[in-house]
Amino acid sequence: MEIEKFAEKLKEALELENAGVLTSTTRFRELEDWSSLSVMSLIVLFDEEWGKEIGDKDIKDCQTIGDLYNLLNAK
Amino acid sequence: MALLRFKEVGITAMAGAVPKTVIDNYNYTQYFPKDQVKEVVDKIGIYERRFADKSTCSSDLCYAAAERLFQDNGIEREEVDLVVFISQTPDYRMPATSIVLQDRLRLSKSCIAFDISLGCSGFCYGLAVVYGMMQSGYLRKALILDGETRSKVYSPKDRKSAFIFGDGGIAALIEKNEKFGESTFSLNSDGSLADLIMIKGGGYRHPSSVETLKEKVVDEYGNIRNDEQGYMKGGDVFNFVIREIPKDIKKVLEYTNLSMSAFDYIVFHQANNFINSYIAKKMKLDFNKIPSTIHKFGNTSSVSVPLTIVSELREKLNGNKLLLLSAFGVGMTWATAVVPFYDCKISDIVEV
Numbered sequence: 001m002e003i004e005k006f007a008e009k010l011k012e013a014l015e016l017e018n019a020g021v022l023t024s025t026t027r028f029r030e031l032e033d034w035s036s037l038s039v040m041s042l043i044v045l046f047d048e049e050w051g052k053e054i055g056d057k058d059i060k061d062c063q064t065i066g067d068l069y070n071l072l073n074a075k
Numbered sequence: 076m077a078l079l080r081f082k083e084v085g086i087t088a089m090a091g092a093v094p095k096t097v098i099d100n101y102n103y104t105q106y107f108p109k110d111q112v113k114e115v116v117d118k119i120g121i122y123e124r125r126f127a128d129k130s131t132c133s134s135d136l137c138y139a140a141a142e143r144l145f146q147d148n149g150i151e152r153e154e155v156d157l158v159v160f161i162s163q164t165p166d167y168r169m170p171a172t173s174i175v176l177q178d179r180l181r182l183s184k185s186c187i188a189f190d191i192s193l194g195c196s197g198f199c200y201g202l203a204v205v206y207g208m209m210q211s212g213y214l215r216k217a218l219i220l221d222g223e224t225r226s227k228v229y230s231p232k233d234r235k236s237a238f239i240f241g242d243g244g245i246a247a248l249i250e251k252n253e254k255f256g257e258s259t260f261s262l263n264s265d266g267s268l269a270d271l272i273m274i275k276g277g278g279y280r281h282p283s284s285v286e287t288l289k290e291k292v293v294d295e296y297g298n299i300r301n302d303e304q305g306y307m308k309g310g311d312v313f314n315f316v317i318r319e320i321p322k323d324i325k326k327v328l329e330y331t332n333l334s335m336s337a338f339d340y341i342v343f344h345q346a347n348n349f350i351n352s353y354i355a356k357k358m359k360l361d362f363n364k365i366p367s368t369i370h371k372f373g374n375t376s377s378v379s380v381p382l383t384i385v386s387e388l389r390e391k392l393n394g395n396k397l398l399l400l401s402a403f404g405v406g407m408t409w410a411t412a413v414v415p416f417y418d419c420k421i422s423d424i425v426e427v
Contacts, residue, residue: 029295035111036235036296037118039310040349047317048357056310 003069010065013045014038024066046072077262078330081206085255085415088248090144090422091385092136093125093372098226098241100124100373106232115238120348124241124373126226131427133162133222134172134179136244139425141180141220144246147422150216152180157187157217159205161197161377163405164224165190176220187214194272195344195404196262197221197377199412203260205249217249223376228274230300233293236307239347241373245381252417254395259413261327263319264406271311272405276302313350316403321358324401327411335360337397338413340388344402345369345379376404385421392419 007022016022016033028034039059046052052075062068100116100123101109116122127136137160145152158180160173167175173188182188187208191201198221205217222244229236276287287302300306328334335341341364343351348369355365366387368379375382380402384392396416403409 035114037115040118040313043310043313043317044353053314053318054310055314056308059310 003066006069006072007065009045009049010068013049014041022065024064024069026065027063028065028068029063042068046075078327079203079207079260079262080257081203081210082257083253083255084206084209084249084251085258085417086202086247086419087250087252087417088144088148088150088420088422089245089381089385090140090147090425091243091245091382092139092143092425092427093243093382094127094131094136095426096126096128098124098126100238103231103238106237107234111234112238115234118349119239120352120370121238121373123371124226125243127224127242127427131224132166133164133224133242133244134160134166134176134220136224136242136427137220137222137246138176138179139427140244141176141218141246143422143425144248145180148248148420150248153183154215155182155186155218156214157205157208158182159189159191159201159217159219161191161193161201161219161221162223163192163194163376164222164227165192173220182218193408194376194406195346195374195379196402196406196408196410198380199260199400199402199410200262200408201377202249202258202412202414203262206258209249209251215250219247219249221245221247221378221381223378225374225376228305230298230304232290232299233304233306234296234298235309236305239374241375243372243375243378243382245378245385247381254417256415257413258415259327259331261323261330261411262408263323263410264408266406268311268315268407270308271315271407272305272307274303274305312407315407316346316350317353317357319409320354320401320403323409323411324358324399327413331413333413335399338364338399339396340391341365341399341401342380342383344404345372345374345383346404347374377402386424389421389423392416392421394418
């Protein structure tokens, strides 16, 4: 899957409507609609969409959309 | 593989008690702005909880439930040969609260009494222990008292736990009867995840001190708590639950040769509605068979499974009914139980 498609899925699942275009360098924690609750939606997205398990530590190590994309491919 | 099976023993009556103070979660706003609170509350689906007052302990809630149980079912107190108290919010560090309750409930001095210190999976563990002892054949009646005052455990300034937990207590009478078919328990533990949900201070590893009572900012979101208050790594817990719970339920179904359609009700630990809904969706379960109390009582730890039965299945456990219980939490520990019911008498919930 291309990173553009990944970013689209992320935007939809995490309800980041106001975020504009997400690129690999976008720092997701700085987005207006990101909150500590987004972690839950992110875990569901990875499990439901791709059957991949991620936890707090995995997410903590990520800063950008690109990091999340790499996490998906590394799992 | 820790699977246990018992037969001809079951729960014949249940009663529950909750504090009368209702916390309206939308308005639980003394530390966080209203819009942030609403976002959290809507996500976790917990709208109300019950909070015990300063002088009310888990044991007081269980005592009220037990008195109601005795009264409604005309139970002879001297026939109770075993009482087990399940809680992680006991009255004292010693003695065990079950022993205090033996006297308070005017039970016999030849009654066996001990505590089980487990969190959310505690009721399933307690049932397995009591069913096993009952099957020895020498005990007449057993009482499980399961109570929690989790409202006293977590910091109201830590949004990761401030809106989730509530208080409650139940009493369940366990008796032998050949009308009960086989019950099956899968009990599991993983201590490598001990730090996912924890109260670090106040035990003997980190004794109570000025340091353990000092409030600190603990993360990048500005959440505040001290080391004698509980914390929860929500994402890791969620990840654990979606990995292990479906697997354990499948294992039990295979072992018992049952399909999901065999169950009249499926009762999950009431963690939060986001987690519970996701498991049910992931496992493609029939939502009509899954009673829920998360919206009105919150997460009451080990009490949540039996409290949900008492609250939602009153008058619904007449004749033969088969229940699947699934619970998971602090430890981490997790449990799946196949439990037959027969004409279980459930009392109205008492407010304390």
